[in-house]
Amino acid sequence: MAAAEASRTSEARRDAVFGRWVVFSPARSRRPTDLKSHNPTNPSPGPGADAPPKPSCPFCAGRESECAPQIFRVPPDGSLPWRIRVIQNLYPALRRDVDPPPVPEAEGDVSSDEPGERAVPGFGFHDVVIETPRHDVRLWDLDAEGVRDVLLAYAERVRQLGEHPAVQYVQVFKNHGASAGASMAHSHSQMLGTPFVPPSVTTRLNCMKEIFDRSGNCSLCEIRPKDILISETPNFSAIVPFAASYPFEIWIIPRQHISYFHEIDQDKALDLGSLLKTMLQKLSKQLNDPPFNFMVHSAPFKISSSCLPYTHWFLQIVPQLSVVGGFELGSGCYINPVFPEDAAKILRELDCS
Amino acid sequence: MAAAEASRTSEARRDAVFGRWVVFSPARSRRPTDLKSHNPTNPSPGPGADAPPKPSCPFCAGRESECAPQIFRVPPDGSLPWRIRVIQNLYPALRRDVDPPPVPEAEGDVSSDEPGERAVPGFGFHDVVIETPRHDVRLWDLDAEGVRDVLLAYAERVRQLGEHPAVQYVQVFKNHGASAGASMAHSHSQMLGTPFVPPSVTTRLNCMKEIFDRSGNCSLCEIRPKDILISETPNFSAIVPFAASYPFEIWIIPRQHISYFHEIDQDKALDLGSLLKTMLQKLSKQLNDPPFNFMVHSAPFKISSSCLPYTHWFLQIVPQLSVVGGFELGSGCYINPVFPEDAAKILRELDCS
Numbered sequence: 001m002a003a004a005e006a007s008r009t010s011e012a013r014r015d016a017v018f019g020r021w022v023v024f025s026p027a028r029s030r031r032p033t034d035l036k037s038h039n040p041t042n043p044s045p046g047p048g049a050d051a052p053p054k055p056s057c058p059f060c061a062g063r064e065s066e067c068a069p070q071i072f073r074v075p076p077d078g079s080l081p082w083r084i085r086v087i088q089n090l091y092p093a094l095r096r097d098v099d100p101p102p103v104p105e106a107e108g109d110v111s112s113d114e115p116g117e118r119a120v121p122g123f124g125f126h127d128v129v130i131e132t133p134r135h136d137v138r139l140w141d142l143d144a145e146g147v148r149d150v151l152l153a154y155a156e157r158v159r160q161l162g163e164h165p166a167v168q169y170v171q172v173f174k175n176h177g178a179s180a181g182a183s184m185a186h187s188h189s190q191m192l193g194t195p196f197v198p199p200s201v202t203t204r205l206n207c208m209k210e211i212f213d214r215s216g217n218c219s220l221c222e223i224r225p226k227d228i229l230i231s232e233t234p235n236f237s238a239i240v241p242f243a244a245s246y247p248f249e250i251w252i253i254p255r256q257h258i259s260y261f262h263e264i265d266q267d268k269a270l271d272l273g274s275l276l277k278t279m280l281q282k283l284s285k286q287l288n289d290p291p292f293n294f295m296v297h298s299a300p301f302k303i304s305s306s307c308l309p310y311t312h313w314f315l316q317i318v319p320q321l322s323v324v325g326g327f328e329l330g331s332g333c334y335i336n337p338v339f340p341e342d343a344a345k346i347l348r349e350l351d352c353s
Numbered sequence: 354m355a356a357a358e359a360s361r362t363s364e365a366r367r368d369a370v371f372g373r374w375v376v377f378s379p380a381r382s383r384r385p386t387d388l389k390s391h392n393p394t395n396p397s398p399g400p401g402a403d404a405p406p407k408p409s410c411p412f413c414a415g416r417e418s419e420c421a422p423q424i425f426r427v428p429p430d431g432s433l434p435w436r437i438r439v440i441q442n443l444y445p446a447l448r449r450d451v452d453p454p455p456v457p458e459a460e461g462d463v464s465s466d467e468p469g470e471r472a473v474p475g476f477g478f479h480d481v482v483i484e485t486p487r488h489d490v491r492l493w494d495l496d497a498e499g500v501r502d503v504l505l506a507y508a509e510r511v512r513q514l515g516e517h518p519a520v521q522y523v524q525v526f527k528n529h530g531a532s533a534g535a536s537m538a539h540s541h542s543q544m545l546g547t548p549f550v551p552p553s554v555t556t557r558l559n560c561m562k563e564i565f566d567r568s569g570n571c572s573l574c575e576i577r578p579k580d581i582l583i584s585e586t587p588n589f590s591a592i593v594p595f596a597a598s599y600p601f602e603i604w605i606i607p608r609q610h611i612s613y614f615h616e617i618d619q620d621k622a623l624d625l626g627s628l629l630k631t632m633l634q635k636l637s638k639q640l641n642d643p644p645f646n647f648m649v650h651s652a653p654f655k656i657s658s659s660c661l662p663y664t665h666w667f668l669q670i671v672p673q674l675s676v677v678g679g680f681e682l683g684s685g686c687y688i689n690p691v692f693p694e695d696a697a698k699i700l701r702e703l704d705c706s
């Protein structure tokens with residue numbers, strides 16, 4: 001990347017989804033360090049070919065009794081071995097067994113949303129999706145149908161949670177590798193159903209609304225990928241976003257305007273499964289199996305239909321290549337040493353077949 | 354903490370400064386891990402009694418020529434040895450030598466602030482404050498006068514940067530330890546002068562404005578510390594905020610309503626220096642010299658005087674005890690296993706004399 005780096009000077013960019021400023025500074029990647037514990041290319045100690053199955057892993061086939069209760073499994077037929085299990089989190093951040101906060105009486109009733117300090121009981125749902133019975137298989141080792149089924153399991157569980165009157169949002173996410181926060185190596189993802197709309201979701205909706213009000217357009221429909229495109233399928237585009245907060249960050253965006261992830265059907269889930277698999281393979285190959293997170297960004301359940309024209313779901317993948325510092329924590333502004341166009345070119349040209 | 358933990362169930366809280374929801378879940382701290390690389394009590398490999406001076410550290414006395422240009426030093430008189438140096442960052446994220454973006458013509462001129470994608474040249478200032486000539490001295494090893502002088506150096510440089518018409522905000526911050534992002538072990542802090550108002554600052558001002566518009570009060574003046582108080586001085590309160598995002602997070606807040614950090618005078622800086630020193634000592638003792646960040650949250654330079662009644666500067670200290678995961682990245686909502694009241698009690702009762 002030396003050539004690309006030399007040809008670029010710093011730039012600050014703001015995105016049209018979260019309204020965040022990001023500073024692009026290739027020079028930053030040349031700074032020295034005398035503190036060695038964070039190595040950008042450190043492979044994560046997640047599962048994979050080299051990781052021996054852990055004899056005591058509760059997510060492995062045969063140890064189901066060591067897990068919190070199961071919600072459903074794939075395939076549902078108990079006479080066949082399971083391929084995916086959706087279970088309760090044994091150490092939930094939010095609990096399904098406490099009283100939910102009162103539900104706002106009517107749409108537009110903001111009484112419960114007065115600003116200021118507020119405390120509510122820790123009601124909510126915290127589930128784990130075990131993506132495979134095998135300890136040595138990573139999500140992108142599954143075939144496209146296998147990844148599709150994981151995505152369909154997310155969607156099914158989000159739909160179930162959406163039926164609870166007090167659940168406002170479900171955050172679906174995956175942690176892979178210790179530096180991405182994972183405490184369990186066995187391939188899994190999680191979701192939290194919250195009794196409030198989380199802060200980033202509010203910020204995103206406000207930003208997209210402001211743009212829609214001025215331009216009549218949805219920010220994500222408006223993206224013209226060109227030089228930030230990595231790959232396209234009939235239903236999805238994978239891009240490095242124009243103002244990516246993190247080096248090699250990827251967004252997978254439905255090409256059609258769709259507000260809710262959980263409305264995905266079998267065909268689109270297969271298309272997405274195949275693209276997600278390819279993107280994870282590319283990151284793994286290019287960045288030496290980096291720790292990463294992915295997050296589904298969807299619309300809150302209880303929004304009025306007037307919000308639908310500017311809400312558009314997408315999946316964000318963030319490889320964790322460095323540690324953020326006080327500048328990011330304080331300002332919410334990120335410093336990214338890799339320009340999106342350069343990252344997209346590298347990922348686009350990388351052959352994973 | 355077993356007793357405190359047993360007596361509490363999960364709770365979600367929203368704060369009155371950033372409007373962020375935080376989930377408090379003591380049960381989370383009991384979850385097992387088979388990925389060992391992040392250890393909450395891992396001491397950071399920062400400087401200190403055990404760290405041998407690095408022969409090649411450019412921040413050490415005698416190696417000034419290996420640094421980017423100096424801006425000023427303390428004491429100014431060059432015949433005396435320096436105690437503090439404010440220098441340019443050799444690998445700046447933003448550069449002082451490129452054309453600044455056009456300055457909005459008049460207050461209230463939002464033309465440059467239309468929402469949506471935007472790119473501007475990477476203009477700005479990125480400076481380093483070397484807090485001591487000695488490699489083996491940490492900020493809280495200085496006496497209160499020494500910490501005061503570091504704070505006054507921040508304030509002086511912020512004032513200088515505020516005179517540039519294109520600088521909208523200065524983020525002052527410190528990284529200590531590799532897991533807090535530090536690349537240099539020698540005790541230092543940094544500041545970035547940006548040509549835009551950073552995202553978290555906008556969020557904070559919007560949240561505090563909304564509360565002010567409804568209640569007529571500043572959110573920070575309104576805080577009644579009681580059980581979240583750690584310590585109080587004539588001019589400052591140190592608290593664990595009601596909805597702390599991180600375990601053992603500390604806010605040091607001026608007891609008087611003051612918008613701008615950089616207006617601090619000698620006396621108040623000494624008072625703050627002494628309190629900051631004590632808080633860093635307490636964190637170091639209680640958490641085994643954890644990696645941490647601190648950030649000054651002040652008001653943007655170019656705001657109208659009508660904003661001053663609800664802007665109130667403060668200093669936030671965040672020990673980095675765990676890695677955040679996809680839930681936090683996606684939702685902006687944090688999971689904190691330690692209730693603020695419990696953290697405050699521990700820090701309040703800890704004797705560092």
Ligand SMILES: Nc1ncnc2c1ncn2[C@@H]1O[C@H](COP(=O)(O)OP(=O)(O)O[C@H]2O[C@H](CO)[C@@H](O)[C@H](O)[C@H]2O)[C@@H](O)[C@H]1O
Pocket residue numbers: 058066067068087088089090091092128174175180181182183184185189190384385675676677678679680681688
């Ligand atoms: N036998 C069992 N049955 C059912 N569930 C079991 C179980 N044993 C363990 N679990 C659960 O499995 C989950 C594994 O999750 P991850 O490895 O993705 O990260 P974790 O949630 O620990 O924390 C990371 O993600 C969260 C959310 O982003 C961050 O708050 C945190 O800092 C970061 O380390 C844990 O939540 C754990 O409670």
Ligand SMILES: Nc1ncnc2c1ncn2[C@@H]1O[C@H](COP(=O)(O)OP(=O)(O)O[C@H]2O[C@H](CO)[C@@H](O)[C@H](O)[C@H]2O)[C@@H](O)[C@H]1O
Pocket residue numbers: 031032322323324325326327328335411419420421440441442443444445481527528533534535536537538543
């Ligand atoms: N000889 C010299 N003269 C002048 N300056 C010199 C120098 N040698 C090194 N420097 C500068 O000194 C600074 C030391 O800063 P820190 O150790 O606090 O963290 P750093 O900025 O590297 O990154 C951390 O903080 C930033 C901002 O929060 C995050 O973006 C990042 O991910 C995180 O690792 C570096 O910025 C470096 O460029």
